[in-house]
Amino acid sequence: xxxxxxxxxxxxxxxxxxxxxxxxxxxxxxxxxxxxxxxxxxxxxxxxxxxxxxxxxxxxxxxxxxxxxxxxxxxxxxxxxxxxxxxxxxxxxxxxxxxxxxxxxxxxxxxxxxxxxxxxxxxxxxxxxxxxxxxxxxxxxxxxxxxxxxxxxxxxxxxxxxxxxxxxxxxxxxxxxxxxxxxxxxxxxxxxxxxxxxxxxxxxxxxxxxxxxxxxxxxxxxxxxxxxxxxxxxxxxxxxxxxxxxxxxxxxxxxxxxxxxxxxxxxxxxxxxxxxxxxxxxxxxxxxxxxxxxxxxxxxxxxxxxxxxxxxxxxxxxxxxxxxxxxxxxxxxxxxxxxxxxxxxxxxxxxxxxxxxxxxxxxxxxxxxxxxxxxxxxxxxxxxxxxxxxxxxxxxxxxxxxxxxxxxxxxxxxxxxxxxxxxxxxxxxxxxxxxxxxxxxxxxxxxxxxxxxxxxxxxxxxxxxxxxxxxxxxxxxxxxxxxxxxxxxxxxxxxxxxxxxxxxxxxxxxxxxxxxxxxxxxxxxxxxxxxxxxxxxxxxxxxxxxxxxxxxxxxxxxxxxxxxxxxxxxxxxxxxxxxxxxxxxxxxxxxxxxxxxxxxxxxxxxxxxxxxxxxxxxxxxxxxxxxxxxxxxxxxxxxxxxxxxxxxxxxxxxxxxxxxxxxxxxxxxxxxxxxxxxxxxxxxxxxxxxxxxxxxxxxxxxxxxxxxxxxxxxxxxxxxxxxxxxxxxxxxxxxxxxxxxxxxxxxxxxxxxxxxxxxxxxxxxxxxxxxxxxxxxxxxxxxxxxxxxxxxxxxxxxxxxxxxxxxxxxxxxxxxxxxxxxxxxxxxxxxxxxxxxxxxxxxxxxxxxxxxxxxxxxxxxxxxxxxxxxxxxxxx
Amino acid sequence: xxxxxxxxxxxxxxxxxxxxxxxxxxxxxxxxxxxxxxxxxxxxxxxxxxxxxxxxxxxxxxxxxxxxxxxxxxxxxxxxxxxxxxxxxxxxxxxxxxxxxxxxxxxxx
Numbered sequence: 001x002x003x004x005x006x007x008x009x010x011x012x013x014x015x016x017x018x019x020x021x022x023x024x025x026x027x028x029x030x031x032x033x034x035x036x037x038x039x040x041x042x043x044x045x046x047x048x049x050x051x052x053x054x055x056x057x058x059x060x061x062x063x064x065x066x067x068x069x070x071x072x073x074x075x076x077x078x079x080x081x082x083x084x085x086x087x088x089x090x091x092x093x094x095x096x097x098x099x100x101x102x103x104x105x106x107x108x109x110x111x112x113x114x115x116x117x118x119x120x121x122x123x124x125x126x127x128x129x130x131x132x133x134x135x136x137x138x139x140x141x142x143x144x145x146x147x148x149x150x151x152x153x154x155x156x157x158x159x160x161x162x163x164x165x166x167x168x169x170x171x172x173x174x175x176x177x178x179x180x181x182x183x184x185x186x187x188x189x190x191x192x193x194x195x196x197x198x199x200x201x202x203x204x205x206x207x208x209x210x211x212x213x214x215x216x217x218x219x220x221x222x223x224x225x226x227x228x229x230x231x232x233x234x235x236x237x238x239x240x241x242x243x244x245x246x247x248x249x250x251x252x253x254x255x256x257x258x259x260x261x262x263x264x265x266x267x268x269x270x271x272x273x274x275x276x277x278x279x280x281x282x283x284x285x286x287x288x289x290x291x292x293x294x295x296x297x298x299x300x301x302x303x304x305x306x307x308x309x310x311x312x313x314x315x316x317x318x319x320x321x322x323x324x325x326x327x328x329x330x331x332x333x334x335x336x337x338x339x340x341x342x343x344x345x346x347x348x349x350x351x352x353x354x355x356x357x358x359x360x361x362x363x364x365x366x367x368x369x370x371x372x373x374x375x376x377x378x379x380x381x382x383x384x385x386x387x388x389x390x391x392x393x394x395x396x397x398x399x400x401x402x403x404x405x406x407x408x409x410x411x412x413x414x415x416x417x418x419x420x421x422x423x424x425x426x427x428x429x430x431x432x433x434x435x436x437x438x439x440x441x442x443x444x445x446x447x448x449x450x451x452x453x454x455x456x457x458x459x460x461x462x463x464x465x466x467x468x469x470x471x472x473x474x475x476x477x478x479x480x481x482x483x484x485x486x487x488x489x490x491x492x493x494x495x496x497x498x499x500x501x502x503x504x505x506x507x508x509x510x511x512x513x514x515x516x517x518x519x520x521x522x523x524x525x526x527x528x529x530x531x532x533x534x535x536x537x538x539x540x541x542x543x544x545x546x547x548x549x550x551x552x553x554x555x556x557x558x559x560x561x562x563x564x565x566x567x568x569x570x571x572x573x574x575x576x577x578x579x580x581x582x583x584x585x586x587x588x589x590x591x592x593x594x595x596x597x598x599x600x601x602x603x604x605x606x607x608x609x610x611x612x613x614x615x616x617x618x619x620x621x622x623x624x625x626x627x628x629x630x631x632x633x634x635x636x637x638x639x640x641x642x643x644x645x646x647x648x649x650x651x652x653x654x655x656x657x658x659x660x661x662x663x664x665x666x667x668x669x670x671x672x673x674x675x676x677x678x679x680x681x682x683x684x685x686x687x688x689x690x691x692x693x694x695x696x697x698x699x700x701x702x703x704x705x706x707x708x709x710x711x712x713x714x715x716x717x718x719x720x721x722x723x724x725x726x727x728x729x730x731x732x733x734x735x736x737x738x739x740x741x742x743x744x745x746x747x748x749x750x751x752x753x754x755x756x757x758x759x760x761x762x763x764x765x766x767x768x769x770x771x772x773x774x775x776x777x778x779x780x781x782x783x784x785x786x787x788x789x790x791x792x793x794x795x796x797x798x799x800x801x802x803x804x805x806x807x808x809x810x811x812x813x814x815x816x817x818x819x820x821x822x823x824x825x826x827x828x829x830x831x832x833x834x835x836x837x838x839x840x841x842x843x844x845x846x847x848x849x850x851x852x853x854x855x856x857x858x859x860x861x862x863x864x865x866x867x868x869x870x871x872x873x874x875x876x
Numbered sequence: 877x878x879x880x881x882x883x884x885x886x887x888x889x890x891x892x893x894x895x896x897x898x899x900x901x902x903x904x905x906x907x908x909x910x911x912x913x914x915x916x917x918x919x920x921x922x923x924x925x926x927x928x929x930x931x932x933x934x935x936x937x938x939x940x941x942x943x944x945x946x947x948x949x950x951x952x953x954x955x956x957x958x959x960x961x962x963x964x965x966x967x968x969x970x971x972x973x974x975x976x977x978x979x980x981x982x983x984x985x
Contacts, residue, residue: 005935019953020927020931022951022953023904023927023952023953024923024927026903026904026946026950026951026952026953027903027904027905027923027927029950030903030905030946030948030950030952031905033948034905052922053923054922054923054924058924059923059924059927060927062924062925062927062928063927063928063931065928066927066928066929066931066932067931067932067935
C-alpha cells in the first residue's frame with residue numbers, strides 16, 4: 001500500500017503538485033470571501049486570509065511531507081542538489097574529499113590488517129578448535145618446546161579432550177631430480193596430519209595408514225606452490241616422484257593453495273612412520289604439536305586432561321616423563337604472537353587521524369555555511385523547514401564522505417602491499433585483502449564522518465529563523481562561528497601533536513638502536529645455508545668433516561677473510577636459555593646459573609670480530625653432541641664471567657647443562673670474549689655460553705666475512721660450493737645486515753606508518769589553520785580596511801593574524817602534549833632507551849608544529865596586510 | 877489562538893475529520909468550519925495540519941476526493957468518506973468512548 005502510493009506519487013508528482021497548489025490557494029480565497037461576506041474590505045480580507053493560512057508554500061510542504069514516498073523522493077532531490085552544490089565549489093570539494101579519503105583510507109587499511117591478522121579465524125574449518133601443544137620442564141629453563149614422536153602418540157592415544165593430535169617438523173633439503181639441486185622445504189609430519197587441519201588435498205589423496213607406519217610404502221603430498229613451480233599445474237604430477245633424502249618418493253596428492261601451514265613455505269609433506277627406530281627414544285624431541293579439540297571441550301578442560309595424561313606417563317616412564325609438563329595454547333595466539341599491540345597502536349593513530357579529518361571538514365563546512373547563509377534563507381522562505389534543510393546539509397556531507405570512502409577503499413586496497421613491503425615476515429600478512437567486511441567498515445566510517453563532521457555545521461547553518469535571515473546582508477557578521485572554528489583547529493593541532501609525539505618517540509628509539517655498539521661487526525658479512533638433512537646426524541664425525549671442509553674452501557676464496565658457522569645469527573632475536581652447573585668451586589649449590597646458549601665454530605669470534613678478553617680461542621675438540629664423554633671447548637662472554645665468577649677467573653672451569661635429555665652439553669671454559677648483542681641490537685647482552693663445534697646442526701648458518709660488498713661474492717660462493725658439494729643446494733644468501741633489519745620489521749612498520757600518519761595529521765591541521773585564518777581575513781576585510789583607514793600599520797595587522805594563528809597552535813600543542821603524556825603507557829615496551837617524556841623528542845614536536853603553523857598563518861596574515869582600505873570599504 | 881486551542885491528541889484530528897464527512901462530501905475550508913462548529917470553537921484546525929491529514933487519510937483509503945464547484949462557483953476539492961473510512965470512524969468512536977469513559981472514571985475517584 002505504502003509502496004503503491006509512493007510510486008503513484010512519484011509518477012504523478014507534477015500533477016499532484018499542481019492540484020495541491022490549487023487546493024491550498026482555493027482554501028485561502030474561500031477564506032477571504034468568507035471574510036468579505038462578513039463585511040471586511042476585500043484587500044484586507046485577502047491579507048488576513050493569507051496570515052491565517054501561514055504561507056501557501058509552507059502548507060504545501062507540510063502536506064507533501066505527509067505523503068508516502070516523501071522521504072525517498074526528497075532524499076533523491078537532496079542528493080542531486082548536494083552533488084550540484086559540490087560541483088559548483090570544486091576547490092572545497094577536492095580538499096574535503098582528499099582529506100576524508102586520507103582519513104578513511106588509512107583507517108580502513110589498518111582495520112583490514114587487524115581484521116585479517118587478529119580478528120578473522122585461521123583459514124581452517126572450526127579453527128578455534130586448533131591448539132598448539134608443547135612440552136616443557138617446569139623445574140628447569142628449557143627452550144625446547146618440541147615433543148618426542150612416541151610421546152605425541154601417547155598423548156593422542158590416552159587423552160579424551162582432542163579429536164586428534166598431530167605434529168610436524170620442517171627442514172630444508174635438496175631435491176636432486178634436475179641438473180642443479182633445488183632447495184625445498186620438507187615438512188615431516190606425524191600421522192593424522194590432514195585430519196587435524198581439516199583440509200583435503202586439492203587433487204590426489206591423503207596418506208593411508210600403511211604409509212604412516214614403519215615399513216610401509218613411502219609417499220609425499222606437495223604444495224600448490226611447488227606444483228606450479230615444478231609441474232606447471234599439470235595434474236599428472238600425482239604419481240611422479242621427488243628425489244629427497246636419498247630416496248625417490250611418489251607424489252600422492254597436491255594441497256590447495258590456501259593451505260599455508262605448518263610453515264608458510266613448505267613444499268612437500270612427508271609422513272614420519274610410526275615405529276621407525278629413530279622415533280622411539282623419549283628424548284628425541286622434534287615435533288611441533290597441533291591438536292584439534294573435540295567440540296564443546298574448553299581450553300581449561302583440555303589442559304586438565306593432558307596434565308592427567310602426562311602424570312600417568314610420568315609414572316610409567318619416570319625418566320624423563322616425570323619432569324615434563326604440557327602447555328596448551330590456541331594456535332592462533334601462537335601464530336599471531338604479540339603483533340596485536342602494534343596494530344592496535346596504529347589503529348589508535350589512524351582513529352585520531354580520522355578525527356582530525358572530520359574536524360577539518362567540519363571547519364571547512366562551517367566556513368562555507370556562512371557563505372551559504374543567503375541560500376539557506378531563501379530555502380526557508382520557499383517553505384523549507386529546518387529538519388528538511390538540516391537533512392539536506394547532512395546529505396551533502398554524506399556525499400563528501402562517500403566519495404572519500406570510495407577513494408579510501410582504493411588506498412586500503414593497496415594496504416596489504418604496503419604492509420608486505422614494510423614487514424614481509426608479519427604473521428598472516430598474505431591474508432590481508434578487501435572483502436565485504438572492509439567495505440562495510442569503510443561505509444560505516446563514512447557515516448561516522450558525516451555525523452561527526454557534518455552535524456555541528458548543519459545545526460549552526462539552520463539555526464537562523466526565516467525572519468532574521470533575509471534581512472541580513474551576507475558576509476559582514478563575525479559571529480561565534482569563528483570561535484568555534486578556532487576551537488576545531490585547536491583540537492586538530494592537539495591531536496596532530498599527540499600523533500607526532502608518539503611518532504617522534506618511536507623514531508628516536510629507532511635511532512638509539514642504530515647508535516648502539518653491537519659488540520660485533522655486522523657489515524661485510526654474507527650469510528647463507530647449505531642444505532643438509534637430519535639423517536646426517538647419525539654420523540657426527542662425517543658431518544663435522546663435511547662442514548669443516550666447506551669452511552676451508554670458503555676461506556680459500558679470494559675476497560673472503562674469515563668463515564664460520566653458527567646455529568643462530570648474531571643480532572637477530574633468538575634465545576636459547578639453558579641452565580648449567582659449574583662443576584668445581586661452586587659454593588652455593590642452590591644458585592641457579594642460566595645463560596643463553598649458542599653453538600659456533602671456533603672461527604666465529606674472528607669472523608664477527610668479537611674481541612677475546614682473557615684466555616685463548618677455543619678449538620674444535622669433539623664432534624658435537626654425540627660424544628658427550630669428552631668436554632667441548634667453551635667460551636663465555638664477559639657478563640657470564642663477571643656474573644657467575646666475579647673477581648675469580650672463569651678459565652678452566654667446567655660447565656654442565658642441566659637438561660632432561662641425555663644429550664646435555666658439558667665443556668671447559670677456554671676463554672672469555674667481550675659482550676655482544678647476540679639476542680638483538682635492542683637487547684642488552686645476557687650471560688652467554690658459546691659451545692665450540694662447527695656442526696650444531698646439518699644446515700647451520702654460514703657466516704663469511706668479505707672484503708667488499710657481501711652480495712658481490714654470492715655467485716662466487718655458489719659456484720665454489722657447487723664444485724665441492726654438487727648434491728647440495730645453497731640458499732637464503734643475504735647480507736647479515738639484511739637479517740638484522742628484517743628482525744626489526746614490526747618495529748620499522750609501526751615507526752614508518754606512525755610517522756606517516758603524524759605527517760598527514762600535521763598537514764591536515766595546517767590546512768585547517770590556513771583555512772580558518774584565510775576565512776577570517778576574507779570576512780573581516782571591511783574591518784581591516786577601516787582600521788587601516790584609521791591609521792593601523794600593515795605590520796600590525798599582519799602580526800595580529802600571525803599571532804592569532806600561533807596562539808591557537810600553542811594552546812593545541814600544550815593540550816596535545818598533555819594528551820600524549822597521558823597515553824604514553826601505550827608505547828611502553830616499544831621504546832628502546834628513550835623515556836616517554838624524552839625532552840628532545842617532545843621539543844622537536846613543538847618546534848615542528850610551531851614552524852609549520854607559522855608558515856600556515858603567514859599567508860593569510862600577509863593577505864590581511866595587503867588589504868586595500870579603499871577597495872574594502874567600497875565593497876558591498 | 878486561545879489557550880483552549882490545545883494540541884490535538886494524536887488521532888483525534890482524524891476522528892473529527894471523519895465525523896465531519898459522515899454527513900456528506902465537503903471541501904477543506906468546510907471541514908475546518910464544521911469542526912470549529914461542532915466543538916464550539918475549542919478546536920480551530922489550521923491548514924498546516926488539515927491538509928497533511930487529509931492527504932494522509934486519502935492515501936490510507938479512508939477518504940476519496942473529487943473536484944467540484946464551490947458555493948461561489950470556484951473549483952474546489954471535495955472529500956468524501958469511503959467504506960473503509962466509515963468503518964474507521966466506527967472503530968475510532970468506540971475506542972474514544974472507552975477511553976473517555978475510563979478517564980472520566982479515573983478523575984472521579
